[in-house]
Amino acid sequence: xxxxxxxxxxxxxxxxxxxxxxxxxxxxxxxxxxxxxxxxxxxxxxxxxxxxxxxxxxxxxxxxxxxxxxxxxxxxxxxxxxxxxxxxxxxxxxxxxxxxxxxxxxxxxxxxxxxxxxxxxxxxxxxxxxxxxxxxxxxxxxxxxxxxxxxxxxxxxxxxxxxxxxxxxxxxxxxxxxxxxxxxxxxxxxxxxxxxxxxxxxxxxxxxxxxxxxxxxxxxxxxxxxxxxxxxxxxxxxxxxxxxxxxxxxxxxxxxxxxxxxxxxxxxxxxxxxxxxxxxxxxxxxxxxxxxxxxxxxxxxxxxxxxxxxxxxxxxxxxxx
Amino acid sequence: xxxxxxxxxxxxxxxxxxxxxxxxxxxxxxxxxxxxxxxxxxxxxxxxxxxxxxxxxxxxxxxxxxxxxxxxxxxxxxxxxxxxxxxxxxxxxxxxxxxxxxxxxxxxxxxxxxxxxxxxxxxxxxxxxxxxxxxxxxxxxxxxxxxxxxxxxxxxxxxxxxxxxxxxxxxxxxxxxxxxxxxxxxxxxxxxxxxxxxxxxxxxxxxxxxxxxxxxxxxxxxxxxxxxxxxxxxxxxxxxxxxxxxxxxxxxxxxxxxxxxxxxxxxxxxxxxxxxxxxxxxxxxxxxxxxxxxxxxxxxxxxxxxxxxxxxxxxxxxxxxxxxxxxxxxxxxxxxxxxxxxxxxxxxxxxxxxxxxxxxxxxxxxxxxxxxxxxxxxxxxx
Numbered sequence: 255x256x257x258x259x260x261x262x263x264x265x266x267x268x269x270x271x272x273x274x275x276x277x278x279x280x281x282x283x284x285x286x287x288x289x290x291x292x293x294x295x296x297x298x299x300x301x302x303x304x305x306x307x308x309x310x311x312x313x314x315x316x317x318x319x320x321x322x323x324x325x326x327x328x329x330x331x332x333x334x335x336x337x338x339x340x341x342x343x344x345x346x347x348x349x350x351x352x353x354x355x356x357x358x359x360x361x362x363x364x365x366x367x368x369x370x371x372x373x374x375x376x377x378x379x380x381x382x383x384x385x386x387x388x389x390x391x392x393x394x395x396x397x398x399x400x401x402x403x404x405x406x407x408x409x410x411x412x413x414x415x416x417x418x419x420x421x422x423x424x425x426x427x428x429x430x431x432x433x434x435x436x437x438x439x440x441x442x443x444x445x446x447x448x449x450x451x452x453x454x455x456x457x458x459x460x461x462x463x464x465x466x467x468x469x470x471x472x473x474x475x476x477x478x479x480x481x482x483x484x485x486x487x488x489x490x491x492x493x494x495x496x497x498x499x500x501x502x503x504x505x506x507x508x509x510x511x512x513x514x515x516x517x518x519x520x521x522x523x524x525x526x527x528x529x530x531x532x533x534x535x536x537x538x539x540x541x542x543x544x545x546x547x548x549x550x551x552x553x554x555x556x557x558x559x560x561x562x563x564x565x566x567x568x569x570x571x572x573x574x575x
Numbered sequence: 576x577x578x579x580x581x582x583x584x585x586x587x588x589x590x591x592x593x594x595x596x597x598x599x600x601x602x603x604x605x606x607x608x609x610x611x612x613x614x615x616x617x618x619x620x621x622x623x624x625x626x627x628x629x630x631x632x633x634x635x636x637x638x639x640x641x642x643x644x645x646x647x648x649x650x651x652x653x654x655x656x657x658x659x660x661x662x663x664x665x666x667x668x669x670x671x672x673x674x675x676x677x678x679x680x681x682x683x684x685x686x687x688x689x690x691x692x693x694x695x696x697x698x699x700x701x702x703x704x705x706x707x708x709x710x711x712x713x714x715x716x717x718x719x720x721x722x723x724x725x726x727x728x729x730x731x732x733x734x735x736x737x738x739x740x741x742x743x744x745x746x747x748x749x750x751x752x753x754x755x756x757x758x759x760x761x762x763x764x765x766x767x768x769x770x771x772x773x774x775x776x777x778x779x780x781x782x783x784x785x786x787x788x789x790x791x792x793x794x795x796x797x798x799x800x801x802x803x804x805x806x807x808x809x810x811x812x813x814x815x816x817x818x819x820x821x822x823x824x825x826x827x828x829x830x831x832x833x834x835x836x837x838x839x840x841x842x843x844x845x846x847x848x849x850x851x852x853x854x855x856x857x858x859x860x861x862x863x864x865x866x867x868x869x870x871x872x873x874x875x876x877x878x879x880x881x882x883x884x885x886x887x888x889x890x891x892x893x894x895x896x897x898x899x900x901x902x903x904x905x906x907x908x909x910x911x912x913x914x915x916x917x918x919x920x921x922x923x924x925x926x927x928x929x930x931x932x933x934x935x936x937x938x939x940x941x942x943x944x945x946x947x948x949x950x951x952x953x954x955x956x957x
Contacts, residue, residue: 358622361700
């Protein structure tokens with residue numbers, strides 16, 4: 255593909271452009287246009303789709319613009335307090351397509367594990383969390399270990415028209431999660447791992463009615479890793495059209511053989527619902543029972559809360575060189 | 576107060592009891608550069624030894640991310656702050672510790688300087704995972720060694736010290752070192768749960784069971800060791816970071832013994848916090864990505880030389896070192912001797928029998944792109 259004299263930036267989905275070289279991460283902000291690398295752009299009009307920046311259209315809308323024009327755009331949700339690009343990758347404490355469910359896994363999955371659940375708000379012996387840049391969190395009044403609300407595009411997440419919904423569904427599905435200060439998280443981005451069992455009507459009922467507060471369904475024993483909602487509350491998948499299921503020449507799902515016709519990995523829903531653009535707001539304090547600061551931060555052993563001794567330790571001052 | 580010889584400090588020091596080394600001392604080397612904190616060791620230990628009542632919070636083996644991780648909360652910061660920075664004399668070879676050990680710094684009425692964690696300090700065993708020492712800064716280039724911002728993984732078990740603080744502190748003499756291998760055990764019949772060992776151990780590897788109401792700790796899987804087999808945490812190590820063997824004093828070091836070779840001959844494996852004075856028997860190859868000043872605080876004055884040597888090995892200039900590291904967890908047998916046989920590393924058990932042979936260079940095969948049998952090109956995607 256030949257480029258023209260235009261500056262062409264590769265930006266799939268809600269992503270910001272890739273920043274090269276010495277550029278500063280504060281330039282890493284969400285822009286309004288989805289720009290694809292192509293020299294044969296088709297516009298929405300070519301497909302008879304009206305121009306719009308709503309959530310559905312944004313996903314299929316290909317626009318080619320010079321960088322200076324892209325730079326001047328703004329994400330349509332930014333005006334409503336949406337600030338963060340959230341991604342939900344895989345981590346080391348569970349298998350790829352399997353949620354983390356055993357107590358020994360969950361107590362070691364992240365910083366909030368406690369076999370004795372001293373804080374009865376916690377859904378389990380460990381829980382899911384959102385990694386945030388400490389400066390981002392502080393700008394929103396969020397302390398390390400606090401609970402936060404994380405909202406996705408209200409047009410379709412957690413489900414369509416939830417904003418007007420007063421039903422139980424909204425309470426079950428809106429994501430309440432723990433925030434964790436993570437010094438290596440680039441600003442304006444945040445992260446949650448995808449291995450957590452999400453809240454259900456049953457787990458919420460368990461969390462709110464059981465004496466021990468476990469987010470465990472009283473009917474099925476289903477154990478959630480969140481009190482409310484999950485990372486799935488702020489992500490969604492777009493199914494691709496299932497074309498040519500009778501005649502497409504393609505490989506088998508495994509191996510090297512060529513065949514034709516329907517194959518699950520080719521025609522089924524692929525592409526993990528990984529990224530989202532979210533709004534984050536403070537929900538509860540991180541100390542036990544929602545009182546004051548989470549203990550490790552209060553004791554001076556967390557990033558940006560360092561005690562004098564911790565600061566000396568970080569600098570290597572206790573060595574005898 | 577008896578005087579005992581601590582070779583890690585290159586001097587004698589105060590200790591509660593006279594020097595009484597076991598016939599043999601078992602130990603291990605952990606190569607931090609290879610640890611990925613998968614926690615397989617942690618879970619291997621947990622499911623083997625601490626799944627009972629009162630043991631829920633216990634991880635006799637744990638892996639913490641440095642500098643933010645710690646189990647229990649702030650264990651090393653707490654004791655370092657009580658001990659204070661202590662001087663080493665680097666004009667001698669090996670360097671001589673001129674400060675005060677935790678035994679020599681004991682306050683009146685105590686045998687060891689120490690502190691007892693609160694129950695809550697044992698919560699959140701993996702707090703700090705993967706966190707870097709400082710905030711990310713996009714103006715820094717992160718792929719230089721050492722890294723501009725850094726972290727590393729510290730796998731920890733009981734150090735089975737030559738001069739255990741738990742042994743010194745126990746008022747009932749319920750803790751002892753086994754004569755045959757130096758493994759430190761708490762006698763579950765004698766212990767009354769005073770928790771003096773929990774307070775005294777600077778590495779915080781004595782743990783109180785609130786159901787049995789006595790203390791317990793890592794037993795170095797002695798039933799396996801008695802049969803020449805490595806402990807559970809060691810032989811399950813995915814990253815093959817661990818060498819298990821028998822360590823000697825420097826004057827008796829055998830350069831064909833893999834432990835002695837790493838610790839004494841090459842001095843690439845260093846004790847964790849030698850300044851405490853316990854002569855711990857788990858040794859660490861320091862991480863080359865972290866700054867020297869932080870590492871010296873943790874592993875003493877031998878850090879710079881160990882890192883230099885490790886980099887030489889990476890450049891292919893230390894075939895014997897490479898041989899020993901390749902033998903790590905390539906067998907579940909405890910190795911007593913190693914040899915470099917041409918292009919292969921060989922390990923021998925206690926009877927001198929070859930139990931493992933590893934090529935220095937793995938054979939590699941490149942398959943042609945076209946598979947003529949199926950008339951297709953071989954892609955790495957299906």
